[in-house]
Amino acid sequence: MWRNNTFLLFTTEFTTEYVKMAAPLQAAAAHAHGEVRKDTGENAIPFCEGMFYDRQILLSLNIPRDMDLVDVNTKDLLKSLGLLHSEGEDHSVPTLYRKFGRFPGRRRRRCMRRQKRGARAGVSARAKANSCRTPLPSILLANVRSLENKLDYIRLDIASKREVRDCCAFVFSETWLNTTITDSAISLAGLTTYRADRSSILSGKSRGGGLCIYINNRWCTDSKMASSHCTPDIEFLSVKCRPFYLPRELSVIFIIAVYIPPDADTNVALDILCHYISGLQNKHPGGALIVAGDFNRASMKKVLPHFYQYVHFATRGDNTLDHAYSNIKTAFKATSRPHLGSSDHISVMLTPAYRPVLTKGRPTSKLARVWPEGAMTTLQGCFDCTDWSVFKEAASYGKVIDIGEYAETVSAYIQKCIEDVQTTKHIISRANEKPWMTSELRKLLKARDSAFRSGDLVALRTARARLNKAIRLAKRDHGHKIQKHFQDHRDTRKLWQGIGTITDYKTTPRPRDINIELLNQLNNHFARFEALNNTPAKKTTPHPGEQVLRLDPADVQNTLKRINIRKSPGPDQIPGSVLKRCAEQLTYVLTDIFNISLCQAVVPSCYKVSAIIPVPKKSTVDTLDDYRPVALTSIIMKCFERLVKDHITSILSPLLDPLQFAYRPNRSTEDAISTVLHLTLEHLEHKNALVRILFVDFSSAFNTIIPQNLINKLGSLGLNTPLKNWILDFLTDRPQFVQGGSNRSDTVTLSTGSPQGCVLSPLLYTLMTHDCSAKHSKNYIIKYADDTTLVGLIQDGKEQHYREEVDLFADWCSKNNLILNVKKTKELVIDFRKKAAMLTPVYIRDTAVEIVPDMKFLGVHMANNLTWSLHISSVVKKAHQRLHFLRRLKRSNLSPSVLTTFYRGAIESVLTSSISLWYESSSTSDKKALRRVVRIAERIVGATLRPLGDLAKQRCLMRATNIIKDQTHPSHGLFSLLPSGRRYRSLTCRTTRFRDSFYPMAIRLLNTTKL
Known part of the structure; x- marks a missing residue:
């Protein structure tokens, strides 16, 4: 009433016939000043304390804004009360309430609120904004226990609740319908009904059961019943839907309602359901399957573990009996809703949470260097006519050759020649793009869109015809290209390329850009072990009779020809394909560089540069420790390392620890696991025996190697001094930076550890840990690279030797700068005694090691009861x-x-x-x-x-x-x-x-x- 009266007083058009009503207005104003009597009857409107206006007088007035009929004092009073506005003010809200907040008992309009940028986020907000254009349908799941008696409740929810009204599908179990109840009796407005009543002949039961699915016509009109099944153990109803909106990656949607009775044989029921769903997947591999209903004691994860279950709360009492599955990860968000009538199951609302592939990533563009036809032949000719001795002479200072300058100038020349013969190409990658899409098709697609916007029907018809013809041709050409991959089954690489193209199997993730600040933090984190190295690296003067390793050009050429051209190039950007195809031309200069490096015991600095690629250890990264540093080094240096590695292995192979199963011929993870299992099972054959297995975890084992300590161990194994000095130089003064996409961090220099990605790193770690062996006869240390397992065979509860072995192992790790991660170190206790004693945990550095019921050991899950x-x-x-x-x-x-x-x-x-x-x-x-x-x-x-x-x-x-x-x-x-x-x-x-x-x-x- 306040706002209406104000509106009548100050915003209506004025005409000349109301001029005579100026006197009553002045009387009303005088009345407000207290000059007339106070009317406290029904027609009085309180304006403020002690002041009243007469309602009838105010309602009878209609004063325009440009007519000044009140005196100055009255106008000032009305302005102070917020009832008279100045020119240019917002008249939609009185000044009084703009100052002191909302209208009493009135809700602000959305247009009056302060708007924020963007749109509301979240699964519920997206589903609410596009209720019938969601990628997957929103579903209401309920066990109704007689659908006919719950129709009034369902209709009430549809009429009063927008969430229920906008549902794309309704899945009801235990409908208790029979042939005497017609479809018209259970129909709902705007919904298509599909039902599967219990058959007394097929199920052997005359009452109960039954399934029903309602499909919202605003979401889909192209739907039909695909199948229905009824047995004593399971009932299901399947509906095939092709909605108005469907993401490109999905071909069809199947909604399957399931009811498994409480007394059913769950194994038989699940086998039937698995067979039907597998058939659907065979026929529609790109379809979305949604399975929902009352499963009682059954779980579909047993037979179809790749399906995801979304209901994780109790639906009847304390039990989760109603389940919802889908073959799409993160497809739905399940929330509980009230019971329908007197049903003993709560309802479940499945809100679609799936995001189409098209919306997950923006198009990315990059410049790629491609090899035109004949480029490799041109490059070989360029290297053939190159006088490599010029680079050696330029790096010679008297009789001393600067190996660093020599190697760097040769690498720069090779890289320059590669750039001269290559061309650049701009490549745009779009999410969810079909493999047969070409640039010509995109032009025709734009032409069709332009014709559509112009409104020219003839041009639109022509553009459509051209586009459809081009699509058919592009698909045919792409099909011929894929079929070529399968013509020769002996060429496994092309075969798997064809398979990968069709199935998108193991697609390579796009490298993403990481901000430079995080890259610098990662680089400092990966280099944190440098501060622990207090041992200076000192080369030893070789004896006069010690012979320096000299490489043969034939061995170098064979190593270059065995390069895997699919491996990523190092920081020098020299690809493996060039080194492999131009092996004959580059053998002379590379052999000369390698031999000078071995003679001087100096590794060129350009060969020691490492580009660290941070690889997440898990899907969700929380800390810097969740990144694994993988080093990209020069492919030329990897060939050099491979030659040195073969020489070291030929000398030291008989001296290596027999219980180290990595990096050795005729050894695998199966050998390490079978050794642990055999020791365990053989010992458990004795009475009163148990086995304790300690699975040790190191913190960045490769990155904590102290070069000088390693060199001392190599000397005890029999390596000569020149080779030890070369290895010492290889491990010290290594430039390193972290790269994330197109960004890179600052460079730091390290003299600790051996980069993961170098050919020599695994062998050097094996040589460093060769003296780590058990001291007691009933203990064994099994090693596979840095995965170390300590097995303790305990008899009659005597654990003294085992605990001493753990302490000795911890001391050995401290002396060799290996950092034990006690939080990730676990212990598995295998004890089949009838009266097992209470076990005391093992302590490492005053920290208890957790005893676990199972452990993943080298890819195999081991349980403490030795079941699989x-x-x-x-x-x-x-x-x-x-x-x-x-x-x-x-x-x-x-x-x-x-x-x-x-x-x-x-x-x-x-x-x-x-x-x-x-x-x-x-x-x-x-x-x-x-x-x-x-x-x-x-x-x-x-x-x-x-x-x-x-x-x-x-x-x-x-x-x-x-x-x-x-x-x-x-x-x-x-x-x-x-x-x-x-x-x-x-x-x-x-x-x-x-x-x-x-x-x-x-x-x-x-x-x-x-x-």
Whole structure:
């Protein structure tokens, strides 16, 4: 009323017939000054304390803003009360309330609020803004327990709640419908109904059950029932949808409603559901599958581990009975909603959280250097006519040759020649772009859009025809290009390139730019161990009789020809393809540089520069420790290191620790794991025995090497002084910078550690740790590079030797500048005694080591009960994810031989990783899960695949044969022939657990198999 009265008084047009009403207005104003009586009746309006206006008099007035009928005192009073505005003021809100806040009991309009830039973020805000144009449908899931009785509640929610009204789909279980209830009786306005009632003939039950799916017509009108199924163990209903808006990467959406009764056999039910969903994925590999309903005690993750479950709260009492799955990660955000009527299940609202690929990244552009036709031949001719001795003479000062200047000028010349023959090309990469899209197609696409905006129908029709024809031709040309990759199965590289193009399998992530400040922080973080090095590096004068290593040009040329041209170039930007194709032309000058470097025991500074690429250790990076430093060094220097490494290995191979299984021929992670398992199981055959396994974690083991300490150990192993001095120079004064995209940090110089990425680094670390061995006979230290495991065999609870070994190992690490990460160091205790005693944790530097129930050891999940369910579930999940790529290949009409090749390389390799260690001792249910993956793959490929059991036996025999041939293998002594010379001596096994392990099983296979 206040605002209306003010509006009547001050904003309405004035006409001449109201001039005579000026006197009543003055009377009203005088009344406000107290000159007339105070009317406190119904018509009185309180203006302020002790002041009133007569309502009828004020409502009868209509005064224009340009008519001044009140005196100055009255005008000042009205202005002070906020009822009279000056020219130019905002008349929509009185001054009184602009000063003191909101209208009493009135909500501000949105247009009156202060607007912020951008739009509201979040899953709910995006779904609310585009309720029917979301990438995936919003779904209301509920167990209604009689749909007919809940229709009034559903209609009320649709009418009163925008969230429910905008839902794209409704999935209801336990509808309790039958044939006597027609579709019109349960129909909802604006929704299409799909129902699957329980059949008494198929289910053996006359009541209960039933499923229903409603599809919002504003979201999709192209929908149909795909399938329905009813058995005593499971009921499901599937609806296929092609909505108005669908992201390019999704071809179709399937909504599957599921109900599994409480008394059902969950294994049978899940097998039926898995078979149906696998068929859908085979037929629609690019489709989005949404499975929702009442699962009771079942979990679909057991049979389809690559599906993601989104309901993580209780839906009935304290139990989560209603589940929602999808084959798309982060597809939905599930929130709880109230019960529908008297239903004992709460409702679940699934809000789409998926973001299309197109919106995840902006187009990126870069300048790439390409090789035109004949460029490599031109480059070879350039190097052929080059007089390399000129560079050597320019770097010579008397009889002394500056090896740094010599190598740097040669590298600069090679790089300059490469730049002269290469050309630059501007490449734009767009997210979600089809591989057959070309620049010509983009021009035609722009022409069609221009014709559409112009309104010329003839031009639009012509532009569309040209665009469609060009798309057909581009797809055909791209198809021919891909088919060429599969013509020769012997060329595995082209084969996998074709497979990768079709499936987008293991696409290389785009390098992203990192700000320079973070790069400098990372560089200082990676160089933090430099402060711990207080040992100066000093070269030793060689004896007169010590011979300097001299490389042969033939060896250098063979090393250059073996370069993998797909490896990234180092900071000198000399690609491996140039060194490989021009090996004959560059052999002379590079051999000369290498030999002068070995003679002077000086490594050129340009060869020691490292570009550190920070690689995240996990998907979410929280601290600087979550980055792993990977060094990119000169490919020329890697060839040099490879030649030196071969020489060192030929000298020191017999002296290396036999329990170090890395970087040695005929050794693998399986050998390290099988050694740990055999020691454990063999010891547990005795009574009152237990095993404690300490999995040691180092903080940047390669980066903490002190060069002088390493050189002292190399001397004890027998390396001569010139080579030791060369290695010392290789490890000291190394320039380093961190690179992130197009940005790079400042350069720092290090004399500690060996960069990860150098050829010599693994060997040098192995040589430094060769003297790390157990001191007690019941303890073993198993090593695979920097993964170190300490196994303690404990009898009758006597742990003294084991704890002493841990202390000795910690002391050895301190002396050798290896930093133990006690937080990540874990201990696994394997104890099968009936009365296991309370275990006391092991302490390292006064910090307790955590005892864990399972541990991932060299890629294999080990549990404290030595079962393999955790490991098998992990590999099955990974294999299910890769079946998606196999389905996409099938849709491309490739031959079964190509599909089999992909299966063996991408899926079977995952399933059979270290299979000789765990397959025989795995449970029946785990083997069934493995066979299920193979059966699904067989249906996709259309051919019979080899059973995993046969592969496990084959791998076991192959490994056993290799160990028998290698007399330096630590397990060679387990295979001893009987006097007859035809059979091997069996190992004594008291338990089935030990009998099913690798070595006893391998001996049985050798004795029963004719090789």
